[in-house]
Amino acid sequence: MQWETVIGLEIHAQLSTKTKIFSGASTAYGAKPNTQACAVDLGLPGVLPVLNQEVVRMAVKFGMAIEAEIADYSVFARKNYFYPDLPKGYQISQMDHPIVGIGHLDIEVGDQTKRIGVTRAHLEEDAGKSLHESFHGSTGIDLNRAGTPLLEIVSEPDMRSAKEAVAYMRKIHELVQYLEISDGNMQEGSFRCDVNISLRPKGQTEYGTRAELKNINSFKFVEKAIFTEVERQKEILEAGGSITQETRLYDADKDETRSMRSKEEANDYRYFPDPDLLPVYISSELRAQVKAELPELPEAKKQRFLNEYKLEAEAANNLASSRPLADYFEALVKTSGCTAKTCSNWVSVELSGALNKKNLSITQSPISAERLAQLLQRIADNTISGKIAKQVFEAMWSNNDSADTIIETKGLKQITDSGAIEAIIDKIIADNQGQVEQYLSGKDKVFGFFVGQTMKASQGKANPAEVNKILKEKLKR
Amino acid sequence: MTMHTKTLKQLSQGLQTGEYSSQELTLAYLNRIQQYSALNSFISVTEAQAIAAAKQADALLTAGNAPLLTGIPMAHKDIFCTQGVKTSCGSKMLDNFIAPYNATVVDNLNAAGMVSLGKLNMDEFAMGSSNETSFYGTAYNPWADNTVPGGSSGGSAAAVAARLIPAATGTDTGGSIRQPAAFCGITGLKPTYGRVSRYGMIAYASSLDQGGPMTQTAEDAALMLQAMAGFDPKDSTSAQQDVPNYSTNLNNSLQDLKIGLPKEFFDEGLNNDMATAIETAVNEYKQMGAEIIEVSMPHLKLAIPAYYVIAPAECSANLQRMDGVRFGHRCDNPEDLNDLYIRSRGEGFGTEVKRRILVGTYALSAGYYDAHYIKAQKIRRLITEDFTKALESVDVIMGPVTPTPAFGIGEKTADPIEMYLADIYTIAINLAGLPAMSIPAGFIDNKPVGLQIIGNYFAEAKLLNVAHQYQQVTNWHQQTPKGFE
Structure with a gap:
């Protein structure tokens, strides 16, 4: 059977603000663990988030660049789950009213241009980091990254190959840097993506069951992960099996994907509007300002x-x-x-x-x-x-x-003085009578020899046009 | 010298004129706290810090130009983070939590010169109406044996009523300032949502929580609110609205004041004696020239079910940070991550807190969210509209704070629903975000009765004026419980 691959991407771009999305702590990369986490980032009892207005501006900028609908008002929601590097036990994200709505981006694959739909882009805070090495069986928590602003950009399932997926990812990567809203640094995790992949028989309109590959941070790995996952799904389907909806991890070392959790085990995130934050209203002044700033x-x-x-x-x-x-x-x-x-x-x-x-x-x-x-x-x-x-x-x-x-x-000035060039050429002609005869008897190629010798003798400084001119005159047949 | 029956206003005069020093005052109150420790109104007494603060206050007073409240002792409900001091929120979970920062309210009152003597008992994480859910045991109502002081700000109300401190901070999510104020015969003010910063006030239900003063008189409440209120850039929900002078209009005449009485406040649920007491108080206002108008709040009966979806939903998320990872109680020798979570939280939280976390988690779950959470939000809007509509035709709304006076210890702990129903007159006001007060308005069987006065958004000055005028013609607020004179 002929299979069609269907791919959608969720890209997380770290926004390049100086301070975090809900606190005044610095976002600079690479500091000593837990030195850039204030009371708010630590989720201490009683602290409250205050929105960094810069992220709103950046998200609106991105929305405008992909010709998306910008929400009149946008709401932050709590996404609830327990994890040691998630200090509050919930992540502040967006659910029902994302700041950026439907938009699109054109990609080029070969000589074809293809339009990829963007479903939405929303703002959220990053979690901290769990460090499993060098703690002798324990896990260390670094909350420097907790509260770093992210823009999550969700595409439509519009891509049909790894090539298209990578082209789209590159285009977004290029765009966020263009807009100066993200440094796009993939080694530091400023730009990473989740890939949703499903297969369906060619010609079928309904989508197949998808698997989600989490947290891939290079173009090469995205491409490889898609190839590997497509092969895995194809094998299962062709054997008459069915795909489980699940979250999978791509292991680049082994070049394989493996299951992290299935839909049944999936968290119920119990999203609800965060009562600590007011809805964000995007004023027409802000829109006009951002539009004017758009590069x-x-x-x-x-x-x-x-x-x-x-x-x-x-x-x-x-x-x-x-x-x-x-x-x-x-x-x-x-x-x-x-x-x-x-x-x-x-x-x-x-x-x-x-x-x-x-x-x-x-x-x-x-x-x-x-x-x-x-x-x-x-x-x-x-x-x-x-x-x-x-x-x-x-x-x-x-x-x-x-x-x-x-x-x-270094005395590299070109010799344009025709007298000086003539002197060099006269000497070369005198020293190479054999070549002169060859040239005069019709071997045009030997002309190059004279040019080369002249340039060499002038240490490359003789003006080539002048050299040509003088040589032509001197070696007139 | 009986300084302990004095109001903030009187103490301020005494301090400013040098009649006594802050250190004398502080020591006198610390002695009373010690003497009446059986009331269990304090979780922590911070003697050394208090004496140091009093010394500073005395220096300021001597230098002159000290703010009005300089040198006056007070105490904070243990829900407000105080730097370097245990902030337990009435829970085993935070029994070892030393806050590394001050709540904005604490900073504000420090800046006003007040001297904190310690942290007051409360229901665990402010969940309760009797103080009985506190990890530190219940505080007692000084007016009657074996009687609850109300909750959740029970320690605050008991301590002010027993004159162990002249004033306290409290917080009110569903009645937690007003109900204990009513049960203990003191004045309590829950400001408009957003009037007082919530930064550093450990969250129970973020969209309902509001801090406020608990004092002997309305005049004192005005002084204290003045210091507490104002926009705080650290709290996105705090109001960017100027704070008026709350003391200026206290003596305005109540001639032609329009008082609304919601008929739903006076139906079969209300104890007869309570109904009579409230009518008597309202008549007092008639004497002062007020006009009484019946109003209706058709959705009032839905307030409790809506509250018990919204508040638990928010608290289920707010309390997730208590996970044994970074602070607070951690179980011994966890086997793995799940064990760490389950036992730390299982051991750290009390029954009522667990009940509300479970209810809230359920209400937010996939498939139940619309039926519970969204529906409760719709009801909240309807209740708000009931109030705003009524407040178009009247200046204030009055009614009881509680259906009965203070109940006995253990009387309602077996049946949480019965405990919840006791908050019928206060909860709706939090859902609407309106300001409301409880002021002493008589006694039933020697137990205090509270009159509730509800106003429009940011109409705290009006409420204080209405309350103060009543306290000019009555002396309920000046009564001191027997044994605490």
């Missing part, structure tokens, strides 16, 4: 790069995928005097290559757009060749000198 989104930026700079689709896509990268590129275009294509190449090839090698992001680049622009200016005004520029770039990478200083101190 140009990746899709629009890509289109503009295609039209305005005539970039290739791939380059436009790549540059527009990250806001700081796009900003860097545009800064170069404006100030370097080079063509958009040259700028694009420098950012996508030289700079990105160097950054990748060191595992750095564009915001951590040791060469600012301003410094690189000066280097490109020197290509544009013929001070150096593109080839020499790469040398200068390497030098700039390891110290803070400007391009001009490096060109000056």
Whole structure:
């Protein structure tokens, strides 16, 4: 039988506020355990939550970016369950009135564009962390993360393959960083997802029974987990069995999924509106403000790069995928005097290559757009060749000198003086009479030999156009 | 020197004029607390801190410009977190809990200069109407032997009635300030929901809980509420509304005051003597020129069932943090996580608390939520509308606080439903979020009777004015129980 895979994602994006969603404690990552948990985060008797208004603004921003319905008023609810790293015995989340309603996002798979529905996005607090190692049979609790703001983004079951699921996840990842509402750091758990998967016979309209894979924090694992789970379900169905609705864990080491709890064992979370928090009303002023602050989104930026700079689709896509990268590129275009294509190449090839090698992001680049622009200016005004520029770039990478200083101190200035070039060429012609004869007898390829020798003799500094011109004259057949 | 029968107002004058010092006053009250410890009204007496605070107060008084309440002793219901002091909430669960911070109410009263002498007995987690659910044993009503002081703020009411302190804080979720105030013959004020910060007040039912003053007189309640009330950025449900001066209008005339009497308050459930006592009190108001108007609250009879869904539902979640993990009671040698939860909570909570957690958990469960919780919220809205409608045509609503005067210890513990029904006149007011007072209005068989005065949202000043005028023409509030003079 032909099976169709149906996938829906629940993505948890940590919002990049300075303080927690319901307390004034810091959200910074990596502090010593329990040093960033105040009385409210600890769930001490008598404490009360106070909403960090910044998260509302961020959620509205996200909602607008996916053209979603923004709720007029939104309600926080208590999700009740016992767990040692859940201090209050309930998580403050949202149930009936999420802040963001139905929206959508377009993804590209191959050369196809597909629209994925977003059911809702709601605000909630993160739990703490249970530490099972190094406590000799006991469990340690770190509540630094408790109360960190999360935006849970729930998709429609609109994806039909692992590829689509990953494309959607990447797109959301790119978007939250674009909007500057999340740092998207997956190693630190700022961006993770639950995957709902079911199979159905091709052509059937009802959905099959689904399994939910919990808490996956990399694109690669999402893809692998889906492959593995699809195979598992297919095997069961083809043997005439049926799928149990359950929560499963993906074990990346063993590349398998295994059951955590079935529907019967599932918690009854007993959601009810949190009486400690008032409903949030989203005013038209806030909407207008957020709308005005909304940056140009990746899709629009890509289109503009295609039209305005005539970039290739791939380059436009790549540059527009990250806001700081796009900003860097545009800064170069404006100030370097080079063509958009040259700028694009420098950012996508030289700079990105160097950054990748060191595992750095564009915001951590040791060469600012301003410094690189000066280097490109020197290509544009013929001070150096593109080839020499790469040398200068390497030098700039390891110290803070400007391009001009490096060109000056290393004597890399291009030789444009035709007298000096002529002298070099005369010597090369005199020393290589055999090659001259070959050329004159019709072997065009030998011309390259003379160019190479000239560049070598000038240590790459001779202006290539000038070299060509003079050689052509001297070796006239 | 009989300082202990004095009101806050009188004590303030004595302190400000240097007639006596805060230290003298504090020691005198600490002595009385010691002398009458059999009342069991205190869970903790914080002598050393009290004396230190009194010294500070005396320094302020000597320097001049000290706030009005500076140096006056008081005590907190043990539901308010007090930094460095055990805050038990009347439960074994928190018997070892030393709060690392102050409730906003505690901070506010400290800032007003009051001197806390300790923490007062209460029903466990404020669940109860008799103080009998306290882990520390019941407090006693100083007016009659073997009689409950009411609850849950029973220790507060008993201590003020016995003149062990001139004033106390209380909290009221379904009548927990007014009912014990009525049973013990003192003045109790439950403010509008949101008027007093709930930060640091251990939550029972968050949408109903409200702290307030328990004093001898309405005049004192005005002084104390003044210090307690106000917007608190740490409590999202606290009202962003200016606090008026509650003492300014106490002497306003009640000529043409419109008093509503809900006919449902005076039906067959009300004890005859109680009905007579309330009528007598209302007649007193007629003498002062008030107009009496009958009003109706058709949904009143639904208040108790609605309350016993909403309050337990909220408490079931509020008490989940008592899990033996970070603070509070933890069972010995737990085998695993489940065992830790089950035994810590099983051992830490008393019967009434467990009953309400179970009821609330059930009411919120999948499949029952709509039939119970949602329905109760609808009833809550209807009851609120009954009151707001009535308050369109009258200035205040009056009635009894309780169907009978204080009952005997053990009399109602066997039947929780009967205990719940005793709160019929107070519970609806919490559901509506309105302010209400209980003031002494006579005696039945030597047990005090409370008159309830209910007002519109944020009309505390009006309530205090109406109560104060009654206390100008009666002396019920000045009676001291025999043996405590």
